[in-house]
Amino acid sequence: MSCALAVLASLIWMVILSPYPNLVFIAIVTASLTLPIFRWLRGRMNQKIAVGAFFAGMVLCLVTPITIVAVMVIPQVLAGTRRLSAWWVSGHAIPPVISQYIASTQNVIVQIFPEAAEYIDSFEKIISANTDTAIRFILSQSVNLVNIAGNAMGIFLEVLLFAVFTSLFVVYAHVFFRVSMQILPKREEMIERFSRVLYNASRSVFISIVFVPIIQGVLTGIGLRIFNVPDPAFWGLLAVFAAVIPLAGTAIVWLPIAIYLMATRSIGEGLLLIGWGAVIVAGADNLLRPYFLKTGIEVSMVVLLLSIVCSLAVFGAVGIIAGPVLAALARQALVESELISGSGGAS
Numbered sequence: 001m002s003c004a005l006a007v008l009a010s011l012i013w014m015v016i017l018s019p020y021p022n023l024v025f026i027a028i029v030t031a032s033l034t035l036p037i038f039r040w041l042r043g044r045m046n047q048k049i050a051v052g053a054f055f056a057g058m059v060l061c062l063v064t065p066i067t068i069v070a071v072m073v074i075p076q077v078l079a080g081t082r083r084l085s086a087w088w089v090s091g092h093a094i095p096p097v098i099s100q101y102i103a104s105t106q107n108v109i110v111q112i113f114p115e116a117a118e119y120i121d122s123f124e125k126i127i128s129a130n131t132d133t134a135i136r137f138i139l140s141q142s143v144n145l146v147n148i149a150g151n152a153m154g155i156f157l158e159v160l161l162f163a164v165f166t167s168l169f170v171v172y173a174h175v176f177f178r179v180s181m182q183i184l185p186k187r188e189e190m191i192e193r194f195s196r197v198l199y200n201a202s203r204s205v206f207i208s209i210v211f212v213p214i215i216q217g218v219l220t221g222i223g224l225r226i227f228n229v230p231d232p233a234f235w236g237l238l239a240v241f242a243a244v245i246p247l248a249g250t251a252i253v254w255l256p257i258a259i260y261l262m263a264t265r266s267i268g269e270g271l272l273l274i275g276w277g278a279v280i281v282a283g284a285d286n287l288l289r290p291y292f293l294k295t296g297i298e299v300s301m302v303v304l305l306l307s308i309v310c311s312l313a314v315f316g317a318v319g320i321i322a323g324p325v326l327a328a329l330a331r332q333a334l335v336e337s338e339l340i341s342g343s344g345g346a347s
Contacts, residue, residue, distance in 0.1 A: 027165035035199075037057075059160075066155065193332065193336070197332040200328070201297050216284055255274065258271075307326065307327040
């Protein structure tokens with residue numbers, strides 16, 4: 001009977017929290033990471049003060065990066081959007097340096113491969129046809145960014161809910177453990193192993209999502225400073241946020257700047273910046289992120305990448321976190337299944 005009641009209580013809470021599945025999942029992951037911090041606070045102060053301090057710390061950690069984006073990033077993005085819009089309205093002329101370089105390159109290719117002229121013309125038509133769509137998409141996304149920035153109340157509620165969920169999961173972690181023991185009696189060691197896997201996977205994902213992008217942002221800023229690009233600190237900060245975007249990553253920041261350098265200074269500087277971004281900045285991601293992920297998640301990189309890609313399709317941006325964590329839990333489920341089978345189902 002106790003097992004059935006525990007299952008019923010779990011189902012009721014699942015229904016209550018069902019409107020916010022992504023938020024709840026991220027809160028569970030965050031709670032697994034911050035539980036040691038709460039226990040440290042609880043050991044030095046009473047329950048109410050510890051809960052208040054933990055909740056205030058969560059809100060501060062969430063509000064600070066949002067404020068940085070609102071104050072530093074959004075105005076720069078809007079200014080860039082206005083310049084892009086003005087360039088597009090004025091006829092989107094290509095700078096003379098790039099035009100001459102493209103023309104000379106085309107002449108060389110046609111001289112070597114005369115039949116390539118037809119393909120070059122077709123390629124130019126494709127570029128011309130899709131450029132308008134691309135520019136309109138960028139401008140529309142800037143409008144969406146303004147709408148998001150203007151929805152201050154919605155953002156505030158999301159932050160508040162996340163902090164509340166995380167605090168609840170941390171404060172009542174012992175209750176969740178007891179409920180799990182009622183659903184799975186005599187499986188205390190198995191539940192502890194699952195908890196340990198969740199903690200290790202969450203820590204690895206957190207490090208790969210937070211610290212690796214910071215390193216990439218610093219390297220991006222250093223590279224832009226070397227080439228005397230204005231506001232390297234701002235672009236480095238923007239690269240930190242762009243680094244978590246799958247496939248594109250920090251190239252969203254340094255590649256357009258490299259093209260700008262080709263157009264306004266020299267092709268050599270632009271190519272050198274592309275080399276810095278592709279080798280140093282992207283290389284740091286290719287080396288550090290797999291290392292940190294493998295440290296706490298005992299699955300192959302192929303499985304990790306597949307889990308991230310599939311989770312992005314299912315959960316959206318949350319899939320960056322959900323994929324590796326779920327892959328780690330799935331692996332542990334297989335391990336526990338083998339252990340139970342090997343022991344003949346004995347506890």
